[in-house]
Amino acid sequence: MSAILFDLVLEALFQKMNITGHIGTKSTQIRAYADDVAIMSRSENAFKHTLFNTEEEARSRGLLVNENKTKYMQVARAMLNDEHLCCEKYKSEHVKEFSYLGSQVNQTNSISSEIQARILSGNRCYYAFGKLMKSIALNRSSKFKIYKSLIRPVVTCGCEAWAFETNISEYLSAEY
Numbered sequence: 001m002s003a004i005l006f007d008l009v010l011e012a013l014f015q016k017m018n019i020t021g022h023i024g025t026k027s028t029q030i031r032a033y034a035d036d037v038a039i040m041s042r043s044e045n046a047f048k049h050t051l052f053n054t055e056e057e058a059r060s061r062g063l064l065v066n067e068n069k070t071k072y073m074q075v076a077r078a079m080l081n082d083e084h085l086c087c088e089k090y091k092s093e094h095v096k097e098f099s100y101l102g103s104q105v106n107q108t109n110s111i112s113s114e115i116q117a118r119i120l121s122g123n124r125c126y127y128a129f130g131k132l133m134k135s136i137a138l139n140r141s142s143k144f145k146i147y148k149s150l151i152r153p154v155v156t157c158g159c160e161a162w163a164f165e166t167n168i169s170e171y172l173s174a175e176y
Contacts, residue, residue, distance in 0.1 A: 006063075007034065013057045030054075038100055047072070051092075071095045075107050103158050111162050122155035 014030060027046040031038045039054070041047035055065045072092045097106035097113060104114040126133065129150065133143055 003034070009061050009063065010035075010037075013054070013061060013063075016057060033101055036101060067091065071098055073098060073105070073107060075109070103161075114158075114162070118155045118157070118159075122151055125151045125154045 010032060014032060027043065028039065028041045028050045030050070031040070037054075039047060039050050041050060051065075051070075058065060070092045071094075073095050097104055099105070099117075104117050106113055126147075129146060132138060132146060138146075
Protein backbone atom coordinates (compact mmCIF):
# COMPACT_ATOMS: atom_id res chain seq x y z
CA MET A 1 0.00 0.00 0.00
CA SER A 2 2.85 2.40 0.80
CA ALA A 3 4.29 2.01 -2.73
CA ILE A 4 0.96 3.02 -4.24
CA LEU A 5 0.68 6.04 -1.94
CA PHE A 6 4.26 7.05 -2.78
CA ASP A 7 3.52 6.83 -6.52
CA LEU A 8 0.36 8.92 -6.11
CA VAL A 9 2.27 11.64 -4.23
CA LEU A 10 5.05 11.59 -6.83
CA GLU A 11 2.49 11.82 -9.66
CA ALA A 12 0.85 14.83 -7.99
CA LEU A 13 4.27 16.43 -7.57
CA PHE A 14 5.12 16.08 -11.27
CA GLN A 15 1.65 17.15 -12.42
CA LYS A 16 2.10 20.44 -10.55
CA MET A 17 5.48 20.95 -12.24
CA ASN A 18 3.95 20.64 -15.75
CA ILE A 19 6.44 18.29 -17.39
CA THR A 20 4.38 17.55 -20.50
CA GLY A 21 5.98 17.67 -23.94
CA HIS A 22 9.22 16.15 -25.12
CA ILE A 23 12.88 17.10 -24.98
CA GLY A 24 12.69 18.61 -28.48
CA THR A 25 10.21 21.27 -27.34
CA LYS A 26 11.15 21.73 -23.68
CA SER A 27 14.42 22.49 -21.96
CA THR A 28 13.79 19.83 -19.30
CA GLN A 29 12.15 16.41 -19.30
CA ILE A 30 11.43 14.19 -16.30
CA ARG A 31 11.06 10.42 -16.49
CA ALA A 32 9.93 8.53 -13.40
CA TYR A 33 9.20 4.91 -12.64
CA ALA A 34 8.44 3.99 -9.03
CA ASP A 35 11.16 5.77 -7.03
CA ASP A 36 13.62 6.11 -9.95
CA VAL A 37 13.53 9.63 -11.37
CA ALA A 38 15.64 10.87 -14.30
CA ILE A 39 15.83 14.58 -15.09
CA MET A 40 17.09 15.40 -18.59
CA SER A 41 17.97 19.01 -19.35
CA ARG A 42 19.51 20.92 -22.19
CA SER A 43 21.52 23.13 -19.84
CA GLU A 44 23.00 23.10 -16.36
CA ASN A 45 20.77 26.01 -15.30
CA ALA A 46 17.60 24.23 -16.46
CA PHE A 47 18.69 21.12 -14.56
CA LYS A 48 19.37 23.08 -11.36
CA HIS A 49 16.02 24.86 -11.66
CA THR A 50 14.14 21.58 -12.11
CA LEU A 51 16.02 19.86 -9.28
CA PHE A 52 15.31 22.79 -6.96
CA ASN A 53 11.59 22.78 -7.87
CA THR A 54 11.40 19.00 -7.49
CA GLU A 55 13.04 19.13 -4.07
CA GLU A 56 10.80 22.01 -2.95
CA GLU A 57 7.60 20.27 -4.10
CA ALA A 58 8.72 16.96 -2.57
CA ARG A 59 9.50 18.63 0.75
CA SER A 60 6.06 20.28 0.82
CA ARG A 61 4.56 16.78 0.52
CA GLY A 62 6.77 15.21 3.18
CA LEU A 63 9.28 13.56 0.81
CA LEU A 64 13.04 14.00 0.82
CA VAL A 65 15.53 13.78 -2.04
CA ASN A 66 18.27 11.26 -1.23
CA GLU A 67 21.46 13.21 -1.85
CA ASN A 68 23.59 10.03 -1.75
CA LYS A 69 21.66 8.55 -4.68
CA THR A 70 21.49 11.79 -6.69
CA LYS A 71 23.99 11.66 -9.55
CA TYR A 72 24.37 13.55 -12.79
CA MET A 73 25.81 12.69 -16.16
CA GLN A 74 26.77 15.27 -18.73
CA VAL A 75 26.37 14.39 -22.39
CA ALA A 76 27.87 16.87 -24.82
CA ARG A 77 30.33 16.99 -27.69
CA ALA A 78 32.86 18.60 -25.38
CA MET A 79 32.71 17.53 -21.75
CA LEU A 80 32.96 20.63 -19.60
CA ASN A 81 33.88 19.34 -16.17
CA ASP A 82 34.23 16.28 -14.00
CA GLU A 83 33.22 17.94 -10.73
CA HIS A 84 30.30 17.63 -8.37
CA LEU A 85 27.31 19.73 -9.38
CA CYS A 86 26.10 22.02 -6.59
CA CYS A 87 22.45 22.99 -6.49
CA GLU A 88 21.30 24.85 -3.39
CA LYS A 89 22.24 22.54 -0.50
CA TYR A 90 22.73 19.44 -2.67
CA LYS A 91 25.94 18.16 -4.18
CA SER A 92 25.45 15.68 -7.04
CA GLU A 93 28.26 13.32 -7.99
CA HIS A 94 29.37 13.30 -11.64
CA VAL A 95 29.22 9.85 -13.27
CA LYS A 96 30.13 8.63 -16.75
CA GLU A 97 27.52 5.86 -16.71
CA PHE A 98 24.68 4.66 -14.54
CA SER A 99 21.99 2.02 -14.43
CA TYR A 100 18.39 3.20 -14.94
CA LEU A 101 15.62 0.62 -14.74
CA GLY A 102 18.16 -2.14 -15.28
CA SER A 103 19.74 -0.64 -18.40
CA GLN A 104 23.19 0.89 -18.65
CA VAL A 105 23.26 4.52 -19.80
CA ASN A 106 26.58 6.17 -20.64
CA GLN A 107 27.99 9.45 -21.97
CA THR A 108 29.07 8.03 -25.31
CA ASN A 109 25.71 6.37 -26.05
CA SER A 110 27.59 3.11 -26.57
CA ILE A 111 25.57 -0.07 -26.27
CA SER A 112 28.57 -2.34 -25.69
CA SER A 113 28.62 -1.86 -21.89
CA GLU A 114 24.89 -2.67 -21.77
CA ILE A 115 25.42 -5.85 -23.79
CA GLN A 116 28.39 -6.90 -21.64
CA ALA A 117 26.30 -6.36 -18.49
CA ARG A 118 23.47 -8.44 -19.99
CA ILE A 119 25.84 -11.26 -20.95
CA LEU A 120 27.29 -11.21 -17.43
CA SER A 121 23.75 -11.43 -16.00
CA GLY A 122 22.98 -14.31 -18.37
CA ASN A 123 26.12 -16.14 -17.23
CA ARG A 124 25.11 -15.65 -13.58
CA CYS A 125 21.66 -17.00 -14.37
CA TYR A 126 23.15 -20.00 -16.19
CA TYR A 127 25.41 -20.85 -13.27
CA ALA A 128 22.49 -20.44 -10.84
CA PHE A 129 20.78 -23.23 -12.79
CA GLY A 130 24.06 -25.11 -13.26
CA LYS A 131 22.95 -28.26 -11.45
CA LEU A 132 19.82 -28.51 -13.60
CA MET A 133 21.72 -27.84 -16.81
CA LYS A 134 24.28 -30.55 -16.01
CA SER A 135 21.79 -33.04 -14.63
CA ILE A 136 21.48 -36.35 -16.44
CA ALA A 137 17.88 -36.58 -15.17
CA LEU A 138 16.81 -33.90 -17.68
CA ASN A 139 16.88 -34.49 -21.39
CA ARG A 140 18.31 -31.99 -23.87
CA SER A 141 14.84 -30.68 -24.79
CA SER A 142 14.04 -29.79 -21.17
CA LYS A 143 17.38 -28.04 -20.76
CA PHE A 144 16.72 -26.05 -23.92
CA LYS A 145 13.32 -25.00 -22.54
CA ILE A 146 15.02 -23.83 -19.33
CA TYR A 147 17.51 -21.86 -21.42
CA LYS A 148 14.79 -20.28 -23.59
CA SER A 149 12.46 -19.38 -20.72
CA LEU A 150 14.87 -18.43 -17.92
CA ILE A 151 18.34 -17.58 -19.23
CA ARG A 152 17.89 -16.01 -22.67
CA PRO A 153 15.30 -13.43 -21.45
CA VAL A 154 17.83 -12.15 -18.91
CA VAL A 155 20.27 -11.43 -21.76
CA THR A 156 17.77 -10.03 -24.23
CA CYS A 157 15.72 -7.86 -21.84
CA GLY A 158 15.45 -4.42 -23.42
CA CYS A 159 17.17 -5.47 -26.65
CA GLU A 160 14.38 -3.89 -28.71
CA ALA A 161 15.98 -0.51 -28.04
CA TRP A 162 19.53 -1.56 -28.88
CA ALA A 163 21.07 0.03 -31.98
CA PHE A 164 23.15 -2.78 -33.41
CA GLU A 165 26.45 -2.39 -35.15
CA THR A 166 27.99 -5.26 -37.09
CA ASN A 167 30.74 -5.92 -34.56
CA ILE A 168 28.25 -6.05 -31.65
CA SER A 169 25.97 -8.42 -33.54
CA GLU A 170 28.96 -10.69 -34.22
CA TYR A 171 30.02 -10.45 -30.56
CA LEU A 172 26.56 -11.49 -29.35
CA SER A 173 26.44 -14.36 -31.85
CA ALA A 174 29.77 -15.63 -30.59
CA GLU A 175 28.64 -15.45 -26.94
CA TYR A 176 25.20 -16.97 -27.44
